[in-house]
Amino acid sequence: MPELPEVEVIARGLDGWLPGQRIQAVDLLWPRSVALPAAAEFIAGLTGRRFERVGRRGKFVQMALDNGATLFVHLRMSGSLYRAPAGAPPGPHTRALFHLAGPCDLYFADTRKFGRLYLTYEPAEIVSRLGPEPLGDDFSAGWLTTALRGRRTRIKPLLLDQTFIAGIGNIYADEALFLAGLHPSRVADSLSAGEAGRLHAAIREVLQSAIARRGTTLSDYRDAEGERGQNQEFLRVYGRAGWPCERCGRPIERTVIGQRSAHFCPACQI
DNA sequence: AAGAGACCCTGGATGC
C-alpha cells in the first residue's frame, strides 16, 4: 500500500522524465477514478497541457501543469503510476491512460479502484487539511510534544490521522511505534517529552530508510518504472504476528486498534 | 473530541 515513502519514490521517478511532456489525449477506462471535476471536464482540462514539476504532499502525488492547474493523484491501496511505451495495451486494471507526445505514455492502474484523480486550480482545496510533513522542518520533536497534549485518543490512530500528520499509513505507524518502544494503545496525551522525542526520531528514521530502499512491496506496489521496493525485508513488526521480536525474542502480536490491524511486541513496547 | 460503523472495491484466503 503506498504510504509516504512509496509515493515519494513514485513522484521522484516521474519527476525524472515527465516534466515537459505534453498530453495529447486522455482515456478514462474507469471514470469514477476521477474525483473532480466531472470526467468530461477533467479530460478537456488536461488535453494539450504540458507537465511541469512532479512532487508529493502527504500521500498525494502532485503534478503541476503549464497552465497553473495541478493534477493530484491519491493511490490509496493499490494505485500505481508508471511509464509504458506509447501504444502499449492497457492491462486489466488500467483506469486512466495519458497519451503523451513522446515515446512513452503515463498509465494509472488501480486494482481496488480506491485511488482518485483530482484536477484543480486550487491545490489548497485538496491538501489544506493535511497535517505537517513528517520529513519537513515543521515536524520537530517540540511540535510533536505540544501537539500530543490534550489528545485523549490512542497514539496509533492519531498517527494515521492525516490531518494530524501527513503521509503515515498502517505499516510505518506500526514500525515507528516499535522503534520508539511505545505501545500502539498508549493514550497520546500520556507520552512524556522524552517519549515524544523518541517517536519523532523513529518516524523520521522509518520513513527515510524506506525511501532509501525504494518503498515496501508486500503485493501490489511498484515504483514509476514498475520495480518492486526492498523495505519489506526490513519490517520488524508489520505482518510478523507470531514471529519472534528481533530485540527480545517474544512473539509479535497482532490486534485491532481503531478498526485497523496493529502489530507490536508486547515486551518491548510499553 | 473520540470512536464506531458504513461505504467504496477486488482478489486471495477460508469455510462449507
Add this chain to the structure above:
DNA sequence: TGCATCCAGGGTCTCT
C-alpha cells in the same frame, strides 16, 4: 471440486 463468504486496506462520511 466448486461455490459462497470473509477480510484487508485508506480515507471520508454519518451517527452516537
